Amino acid sequence: DAMVIQNPRYQVTQFGKPVTLSCSQTLNHNVMYWYQQKSSQAPKLLFHYYDKDFNNEADTPDNFQSRRPNTSFCFLDIRSPGLGDAAMYLCATSRAPGQGGDTQYFGPGTRLTVL
């Protein structure tokens, strides 16, 4: 089945220790997104890639970076995690604008704990 996969499902890191979260997709979608979702809140968009073009949200802290080495994979790097970065991180994909690109498909998420 075509899908969005996130690894790991649970990640524990220490305060200030860099961590990388992974997302892969078999949908061959052009666009990949990263969201942060804190407890009992709606997801908040951090950034997205349209093919190789990176689009950062204005209020995304510099501590969050992303890489997309190819169509299938996208990574979220947190350079120096703080306690406030503990959250569920959701990856999503969509087709290009005008080609059904309004619909996003989400992975199961990675729950990050910062000790």
Place this chain on the structure above:
Amino acid sequence: GDSVTQMEGPVTLSEEAFLTINCTYTATGYPSLFWYVQYPGEGLQLLLKATKADDKGSNKGFEATYRKETTSFHLEKGSVQVSDSAVYFCALSDSWGAQKLVFGQGTRLTINP
């Protein structure tokens, strides 16, 4: 800017009850509208969508109609089950713009047997 407002939760119902979760939106263009569902500890699953006025999205017994005149997209189900317990998010997307999903705050639904 665009925004989505959902009825506040939590909502608790008995099995087989009728469900309505209200959703209204503000948008400058002609957005697509969505309902996503999130089960405990999981990501978001697309429940249904509608892309233009008067469209009705439906899936798994849930329905929602895109009402441009009232800027609403209320979610309904005639007879809920315990397995419907989850958090429901209403969202909109400008399909021609920045492709940002704008979410409502979510409504937690609990169904008791």
